[in-house]
Amino acid sequence: MKNEIAVVGLGNTIMADEGIGCVLVGLLLARQEEFPDIDFIEAGCGGINLLHIMAERKKVILIDCALMGTEPGTIKRFTPEQAQSVKKLAHFSLHEVDVMKVIEMARRLNQCPEEIIIFGIEPQKVEHGRELSDVLSRRLNEYVAIIEKELGGD
Numbered sequence: 001m002k003n004e005i006a007v008v009g010l011g012n013t014i015m016a017d018e019g020i021g022c023v024l025v026g027l028l029l030a031r032q033e034e035f036p037d038i039d040f041i042e043a044g045c046g047g048i049n050l051l052h053i054m055a056e057r058k059k060v061i062l063i064d065c066a067l068m069g070t071e072p073g074t075i076k077r078f079t080p081e082q083a084q085s086v087k088k089l090a091h092f093s094l095h096e097v098d099v100m101k102v103i104e105m106a107r108r109l110n111q112c113p114e115e116i117i118i119f120g121i122e123p124q125k126v127e128h129g130r131e132l133s134d135v136l137s138r139r140l141n142e143y144v145a146i147i148e149k150e151l152g153g154d
Helices: 014-027 049-054 099-108 141-150
Strands: 006-012 038-044 059-065 075-078 115-121
Touching: 006 014, 006 049, 014 038, 014 059, 014 115, 014 141, 038 049, 049 099, 059 141, 075 141, 115 141
Parallel strands: 006 038, 006 059, 059 115
Antiparallel strands: 075 115
């Protein structure tokens, strides 16, 4: 049974800062007992599966690496209406998808949550490697606290 709220970490964990969404959901998942009514999902690259993850929920919080033209490590909160996707798709995989297009599809299918919040984090490096940059690593606790505040935690 799905909880009404889900926190979804997106990203590629073998591309350094690109995996920040999954890293943060992993940290939150380790504290699941503090949030028993929330599903924490490491969705990786997400793909069209994101549509199924969002269906039948009231609120979904998406966490992802985002190129926003800000200082590396900057976190911004926004809604889909405030976002503009500039993602260029290579069309090599069914796992590759533009998150904004999935949200649009969910709306058309009447499977969209009432509320979607997106946390974008500006990367310092997107390259092969499993380690986050020092800039993002130093701010993990800050990011978790911001997401917990969104969830109504301390």
